[in-house]
Amino acid sequence: xxxxxxxxxxxxxxxxxxxxxxxxxxxxxxxxxxxxxxxxxxxxxxxxxxxxxxxxxxxxxxxxxxxxxxxxxxxxxxxxxxxxxxxxxxxxxxxxxxxxxxxxxxxxxxxxxxxxxxxxxxxxxxxxxxxxxxxxxxxxxxxxxxxxxxxxxxxxxxxxxxxxxxxxxxxxxxxxxxxxxxxxxxxxxxxxxxxxxxxxxxxxxxxxxxxxxxxxxxxxxxxxxxxxxxxxxxxxxxxxxxxxxxxxxxxxxxxxxxxxxxxxxxxxxxxxxxxxxxxxxxxxxxxxx
Numbered sequence: 001x002x003x004x005x006x007x008x009x010x011x012x013x014x015x016x017x018x019x020x021x022x023x024x025x026x027x028x029x030x031x032x033x034x035x036x037x038x039x040x041x042x043x044x045x046x047x048x049x050x051x052x053x054x055x056x057x058x059x060x061x062x063x064x065x066x067x068x069x070x071x072x073x074x075x076x077x078x079x080x081x082x083x084x085x086x087x088x089x090x091x092x093x094x095x096x097x098x099x100x101x102x103x104x105x106x107x108x109x110x111x112x113x114x115x116x117x118x119x120x121x122x123x124x125x126x127x128x129x130x131x132x133x134x135x136x137x138x139x140x141x142x143x144x145x146x147x148x149x150x151x152x153x154x155x156x157x158x159x160x161x162x163x164x165x166x167x168x169x170x171x172x173x174x175x176x177x178x179x180x181x182x183x184x185x186x187x188x189x190x191x192x193x194x195x196x197x198x199x200x201x202x203x204x205x206x207x208x209x210x211x212x213x214x215x216x217x218x219x220x221x222x223x224x225x226x227x228x229x230x231x232x233x234x235x236x237x238x239x240x241x242x243x244x245x246x247x248x249x250x251x252x253x254x255x256x257x258x259x260x261x262x263x264x265x266x267x268x269x270x271x272x273x274x275x276x277x278x279x280x281x282x283x284x285x286x287x288x289x
Contacts (some may be wrong), residue, residue, distance in 0.1 A: 001056045002192035003041045003158070005077055005116075006070040012077050014041045016056055017192050021064035025055065032058035041076055041193065042244030045141045045157045052195075074114040075160055075193035076139055081245040082109040084135075084164055084181065085231060088250025089223050095258040104226050104234050107177045109164070109248075113187030117281045121165055121271070122185045123288045129168035130265040130285065133251035134209040134217050134273040137162035138202065138228055139193055140245040145236050152232035155241065158195040159202060161275045162248045163188045163209075163283065168257055168264070189246075191279040199277055202228050207252055210272040216263060219252025 005012035006022055015022040025039035032055055036043075044052055086105040087093045093100045115121075123130045141157025164181065165188070171180020196202070202221060209217035226234070228249060235241065256263040265271065265285045273281040 001052065001195050001198065003044070003075050004067065004190070004192045005041065005073040005075060007073065008071070009073065012073040014039055014044070015064070016059040017067050018060055018064060020067050022067050022070055023059040023062045023064035027062055028055045028059035031062055040078065042078055045139070046243040049141070071116065072118065072191055073116040074187075074189050076244050076246060077114055078111060079244045079246045080242050081239075082111070082113070082187065082248070083235060083246065084109055084248040085226070085250040086177070088225050089219060089252045090225055091219065091223060091253035092251055092255065093225070095253045095255070100225050104231055106235065107181060109182050109187050112184050113182055115185050115188050115283070117161075117188060117190035117279070117283075119188060119283060120185065121188070121265070121283050121285045123285070124167060124170065124183055125288045127167045127169050127288065128264065129257065129262075131166045131168050131256040132209055132211065132216075132265065132271050132273070133164035133166060133255055134207050135162040135164050135248045135251050136202070136205060136207055136221050136275060137189060137246050137248040140241045140247070141243055143240060143242050145240040147232055147236040147241070149229045149233040152229035153196070153202070155232060156196055156202070156228065157243070158193045159199060159278060160189050160193050161191070161273050161278050161281050162246070163271065163273045163281055164248050164251060188273070188281045188283045190281060194278050206276055208274045209254065210274070211263065211265070212270055216256070216259070217252055217254035219254070221249070223252055224250060
């Protein structure tokens with residue numbers, strides 16, 4: 001199944017994408033005879049896969065609105081956590097001259113960074129080194145702490161495309177990276193949260209970026225240094241993962257700063273991040289505000 005949000009920032013409405021039509025969770029809940037109202041995708045994930053399937057079955061009987069006519073938002077606009085993994089592809093570590101890390105490197109973004117699959121990117125003032133990073137982001141469905149690698153994927157509800165947009169000047173001025181990562185609009189994601197049963201092997205998905213139509217990243221999740229199960233096992237040694245938590249799993253080679261000369265983003269550029277089976281983000285870079 002595909003979960004989306006639509007509307008306007010701050011008032012996103014959660015819905016199923018049923019073969020190109022948006023059926024709100026609340027409409028599906030009424031059709032299913034549920035008492036719940038004001039359902040969000042994060043709340044739905046917490047109900048578990050059986051309840052999700054029940055609601056999706058009810059949604060399939062309703063007409064809905066054409067998804068193509070809607071402004072889509074982040075599939076999970078209200079996560080408790082956004083965890084990003086750094087240097088997690090062998091070819092990306094090589095291109096930036098880094099030794100593959102002995103254990104996962106992670107940092108945080110926050111909900112202020114999240115925007116929809118066609119929303120604009122607005123760089124901060126005095127930043128001229130804006131970079132793209134195409135990533136597969138997995139979203140947690142079942143909570144857990146101290147999750148084993150063998151059981152880890154059962155805690156994943158689904159995945160979406162994610163662009164870990166980075167302000168490199170700000171990032172490299174801070175050893176913790178956060179100042180170059182947790183920027184407003186620097187977390188486009190979507191276009192839908194696609195459940196695992198519709199995706200197949202999460203470690204065998206192409207991940208691509210195009211800038212103004214030119215392919216600049218073309219990798220596969222098979223190239224990860226630490227696979228998704230390993231990441232979840234590692235992270236839950238530190239923290240409890242909750243339904244709706246987002247883990248952006250790293251980027252393959254081809255980031256702007258690694259090109260010769262560097263291909264940093266500028267106003268007017270259109271950045272597309274594509275993961276087959278999930279969809280494409282298409283975001284335009286604006287002038288700094």
